[in-house]
Amino acid sequence: MSYSVGQVAGFAGVTVRTLHHYDDIGLLVPSERSHAGHRRYSDADLDRLQQILFYRELGFPLEEVAALLDDPDADPREHLRRQHELLSARIEKLQKMAEAVEHAMEARTMGIQLTPEERFEVFGDKDPFNEEYAREAEERWGATDSWAESQRRASRYTKEDWKRIKAEVDDWSERYVALVTAGEPATGARAMDLAEEHRQHISTWFYECGHEMHQCLGDMYASDARFKAYYDAMRPGLAEHLRDAIKANAARHTA
Numbered sequence: 457m458s459y460s461v462g463q464v465a466g467f468a469g470v471t472v473r474t475l476h477h478y479d480d481i482g483l484l485v486p487s488e489r490s491h492a493g494h495r496r497y498s499d500a501d502l503d504r505l506q507q508i509l510f511y512r513e514l515g516f517p518l519e520e521v522a523a524l525l526d527d528p529d530a531d532p533r534e535h536l537r538r539q540h541e542l543l544s545a546r547i548e549k550l551q552k553m554a555e556a557v558e559h560a561m562e563a564r565t566m567g568i569q570l571t572p573e574e575r576f577e578v579f580g581d582k583d584p585f586n587e588e589y590a591r592e593a594e595e596r597w598g599a600t601d602s603w604a605e606s607q608r609r610a611s612r613y614t615k616e617d618w619k620r621i622k623a624e625v626d627d628w629s630e631r632y633v634a635l636v637t638a639g640e641p642a643t644g645a646r647a648m649d650l651a652e653e654h655r656q657h658i659s660t661w662f663y664e665c666g667h668e669m670h671q672c673l674g675d676m677y678a679s680d681a682r683f684k685a686y687y688d689a690m691r692p693g694l695a696e697h698l699r700d701a702i703k704a705n706a707a708r709h710t711a
Contacts, residue, residue: 458488458496468505483522484508510539514546605663621661628653632698633691642700648708651701667706674702 478484488496687695
């Protein structure tokens with residue numbers, strides 16, 4: 457069984473020009489040619505292409521990829537083991553970066569200022585954020601007492617305060633994810649209790665958050681793409697579940 461250059465390009469998600477280039481430099485020379493001289497790729501060629509694309513995704517230059525793959529002493533399983541380790545490390549780093557982005561987006565949107573230690577913990581001296589979220593938050597809430605209060609409180613917090621805040625958020629998140637995973641309804645007592653804890657956390661650390669404001673936040677968590685992504689990353693559907701629990705809790709306390 458052999459495949460045309462067009463078929464292989466489709467399988468691998470690369471261009472025909474890329475495959476031609478790999479052939480020209482000897483990185484991936486097709487095993488066969490048709491009677492008309494067209495390239496034909498075997499299953500072994502596809503295996504080699506997969507290895508090439510793995511290494512390329514990991515940032516290896518083509519010359520180094522060729523040296524790795526053409527090493528006569530190399531075990532194919534060793535290639536896979538090395539690539540698995542490198543990819544796992546990259547995935548872990550990207551997950552940490554995504555968590556930092558989500559946390560920073562929430563903080564910026566709410567007008568909460570992160571400490572320098574938090575902002576640069578993952579990114580070093582390369583801050584990926586501009587002032588977009590800070591300006592948006594100020595435009596939406598800048599004239600409110602809540603905005604002023606959150607700014608005043610956050611400006612006093614030390615690194616240890618932020619660590620404590622994060623620890624409380626992480627603990628609450630784990631318990632809420634477990635609740636949703638167990639299939640408990642948003643209108644149930646446990647969900648409403650956790651929604652109340654969520655409200656109390658905001659009131660304790662940032663600004664006085666009444667039930668009416670908490671409902672507004674709940675609506676934003678489900679409708680604003682950034683907040684929805686943050687909560688749904690914990691568990692798909694969690695943003696809507698939390699919104700409904702917040703509403704049920706507000707109704708319980710205002711009845």
